[in-house]
Amino acid sequence: MKPDKEQYARLLKQVCPRSPLLRDFLWAFFVGGGICLLGEGVRAAWLAAGHTLSDAGALTSATLIAASGALTGLGWYQKLATRAGAGTLVPITGFANAVVSPAIEFRCEGLVTGVGARMFSIAGPVLVYGLLASAVWGVIWWLIRPWML
Amino acid sequence: MRYLWAFLVGGGLCVIGQLLIDLTKLTPARVLVLYVVSGVALSAVGLYGPLVELAGAGATVPLTGFGHLLAQGVKRAVEEQGLLGALTGGGAACAAGVTASLLTGLAASLLTKSRDQN
Numbered sequence: 699m700k701p702d703k704e705q706y707a708r709l710l711k712q713v714c715p716r717s718p719l720l721r722d723f724l725w726a727f728f729v730g731g732g733i734c735l736l737g738e739g740v741r742a743a744w745l746a747a748g749h750t751l752s753d754a755g756a757l758t759s760a761t762l763i764a765a766s767g768a769l770t771g772l773g774w775y776q777k778l779a780t781r782a783g784a785g786t787l788v789p790i791t792g793f794a795n796a797v798v799s800p801a802i803e804f805r806c807e808g809l810v811t812g813v814g815a816r817m818f819s820i821a822g823p824v825l826v827y828g829l830l831a832s833a834v835w836g837v838i839w840w841l842i843r844p845w846m847l
Numbered sequence: 848m849r850y851l852w853a854f855l856v857g858g859g860l861c862v863i864g865q866l867l868i869d870l871t872k873l874t875p876a877r878v879l880v881l882y883v884v885s886g887v888a889l890s891a892v893g894l895y896g897p898l899v900e901l902a903g904a905g906a907t908v909p910l911t912g913f914g915h916l917l918a919q920g921v922k923r924a925v926e927e928q929g930l931l932g933a934l935t936g937g938g939a940a941c942a943a944g945v946t947a948s949l950l951t952g953l954a955a956s957l958l959t960k961s962r963d964q965n
Contacts, residue, residue: 738905784864
């Protein structure tokens with residue numbers, strides 16, 4: 699029997715039940731907010747150490763990325779991510795996790811075609827479209843700047 | 848006060864991502880792409896800067912902040928180098944984060960073993 703569209707939709711709903719929205723919401727909010735709160739603490743520490751505002755921002759990113767990489771290596775970040783969802787995905791720590799996880803997983807395929815290539819499986823698209831958007835904005839800014847001054 | 852805003856804004860941005868995943872079946876990779884591009888757009892129209900002023904890491908740590916970083920870098924580069932800046936600004940701005948991620952990934956792949964994801 700070939701299910702029609704409606705039957706298929708119903709079947710899909712049975713097979714993948716929706717996760718409880720409120721629980722996901724709270725997990726994402728508190729874990730995501732917590733990571734940002736931690737980030738703010740790290741940023742304040744770099745500022746207190748005498749770095750400029752933009753340097754402190756970059757150092758904060760690097761610190762969080764290194765911490766996320768260590769937790770990913772230990773397998774803890776993934777455990778948190780199964781509950782926290784976007785709370786662990788959206789912060790820069792999630793980007794780092796998306797780089798580090800495949801790097802570990804595909805080590806067995808070699809350093810170049812395994813680690814080197816697979817690292818970009820999720821980070822690659824982010825960089826492609828992020829840089830595309832920034833280049834478009836650069837051209838727009840170049841065009842409108844003479845009128846903005 | 849800064850810490851409270853960092854928590855609230857950061858948490859809020861994550862909740863939006865969670866709702867996108869739960870309600871629209873967008874995959875996590877698409878959410879990340881959407882966040883970076885939105886960050887560039889919001890920064891370009893001048894909305895993201897004030898959010899960073901208010902919430903600090905609450906706005907810079909989520910991936911929209913990564914987009915904001917790209918947009919700011921491009922803007923500065925265009926002012927210094929003209930049209931060439933459109934090509935150089937974004938890459939220069941995100942260099943620290945990207946290189947740190949890649950080095951961390953490389954180190955982790957050498958130091959740890961693949962394990963069961965669950």
